[in-house]
Amino acid sequence: MADTKIGFGFYHHMLNDDGYRFARQCGATHAVVHLVDYFHKGYQNDNHPDNQPVGDSDGWGRAGATRHLWTYNSLTRIREDMAKHGLTLYALENFDPADWYDVLLGGQKRDEQLEVLKGIIRDAGRAGIPVIGYNFSIAGVAGRIQGAFARGGARSVGADGGEHTPIPNGMVWNMWYDPNARSGTVPQSDEDTLWARLEYFLNAVLPVAEEAGVRLAAHPDDPPFASVRQQPRLVYTHDRYQKLLDLVPSSSNALEFCLGTLQEMQDGDIYETIERHVGAGQVAYIHLRNVVGKVPKYHEVFLDEGELDVVRVMKLLDRLGYEGVVIPDHTPLMDCTAPWHSGMAYAMGYIRALKQCIQNP
Ligand SMILES: [Mn+2]
Numbered sequence: 001m002a003d004t005k006i007g008f009g010f011y012h013h014m015l016n017d018d019g020y021r022f023a024r025q026c027g028a029t030h031a032v033v034h035l036v037d038y039f040h041k042g043y044q045n046d047n048h049p050d051n052q053p054v055g056d057s058d059g060w061g062r063a064g065a066t067r068h069l070w071t072y073n074s075l076t077r078i079r080e081d082m083a084k085h086g087l088t089l090y091a092l093e094n095f096d097p098a099d100w101y102d103v104l105l106g107g108q109k110r111d112e113q114l115e116v117l118k119g120i121i122r123d124a125g126r127a128g129i130p131v132i133g134y135n136f137s138i139a140g141v142a143g144r145i146q147g148a149f150a151r152g153g154a155r156s157v158g159a160d161g162g163e164h165t166p167i168p169n170g171m172v173w174n175m176w177y178d179p180n181a182r183s184g185t186v187p188q189s190d191e192d193t194l195w196a197r198l199e200y201f202l203n204a205v206l207p208v209a210e211e212a213g214v215r216l217a218a219h220p221d222d223p224p225f226a227s228v229r230q231q232p233r234l235v236y237t238h239d240r241y242q243k244l245l246d247l248v249p250s251s252s253n254a255l256e257f258c259l260g261t262l263q264e265m266q267d268g269d270i271y272e273t274i275e276r277h278v279g280a281g282q283v284a285y286i287h288l289r290n291v292v293g294k295v296p297k298y299h300e301v302f303l304d305e306g307e308l309d310v311v312r313v314m315k316l317l318d319r320l321g322y323e324g325v326v327i328p329d330h331t332p333l334m335d336c337t338a339p340w341h342s343g344m345a346y347a348m349g350y351i352r353a354l355k356q357c358i359q360n361p
Pocket of ligand 1: 261
């Protein structure tokens with residue numbers, strides 16, 4: 001019987017004792033941490049402050065507000081605080097755009113910023129954090145819509161055709177790294193150029209990651225359109241995940257395996273894709289959520305109501321001997337005084353129940 005670990009994803013503002021207690025109470029044993037404050041000096045429209053970041057063409061917030069947290073001492077403190085609550089800090093999710101905008105854009109500061117990323121990877125390894133998730137994307141998670149898409153009219157997100165307005169200068173990955181940038185828009189790139197930038201990044205950081213005992217785990221493009229805001233995407237089909245792994249072979253070249261995003265893609269059999277990558281040990285951790293539809297039109301729903309057969313997924317993970325971490329990804333917001341927490345608690349309970357059913361058939 002595989003011991004699949006149930007984890008919990010913490011946004012930056014949830015890194016406190018209350019947040020850790022809530023996750024433990026939901027049954028989490030492992031933690032995935034977002035250190036980036038996605039909404040610093042930004043505005044949230046009508047988004048709930050606990051919800052996943054959503055926004056309009058003006059992006060989320062200003063990058064770089066929490067760069068002081070990316071040090072050996074700070075990472076160690078977070079890991080120790082979590083351990084007091086019975087949680088194992090398993091992964092950091094997403095680099096701060098302030099630390100790597102020119103890596104993504106192929107700009108002049110690229111090599112300088114790669115040295116910063118190498119330092120972060122070394123510090124994470126030394127602090128005992130085995131995984132860093134990243135999303136190599138110019139537009140980032142942009143161009144989604146919000147609405148009462150989930151059961152009972154619960155608010156969630158989706159896509160309907162994507163977003164085509166060009167990205168203003170000073171913005172990358174849907175955040176502002178230079179709000180005073182000259183006017184104009186980010187020059188259009190193409191897919192081959194973006195793959196070459198990813199290869200340059202992987203060649204630079206993977207040897208450091210191997211030595212540090214850290215796996216770099218790639219999230220696919222959410223939403224998985226071939227282009228967003230007139231910029232190319234990398235992993236918007238199932239096949240392209242294999243391409244990413246083959247680009248620079250390394251034990252540290254791994255996947256942040258987002259089943260929701262994979263389900264939204266037009267090609268591929270998701271159960272075969274799970275067999276292929278989980279079976280080959282390439283998955284560092286799993287984002288679990290459900291969805292109805294595929295690009296260009298889909299929406300996110302509760303775990304037990306979408307087109308992804310989550311029962312089959314959990315059984316498959318067990319059969320493949322997956323002992324890594326699964327976290328609920330996004331959740332629809334439930335109508336009550338704690339919309340995000342209720343949605344997450346519901347997802348956690350559902351995953352834990354499936355795990356118990358599989359372990360005690
Ligand atoms: Mn995801």
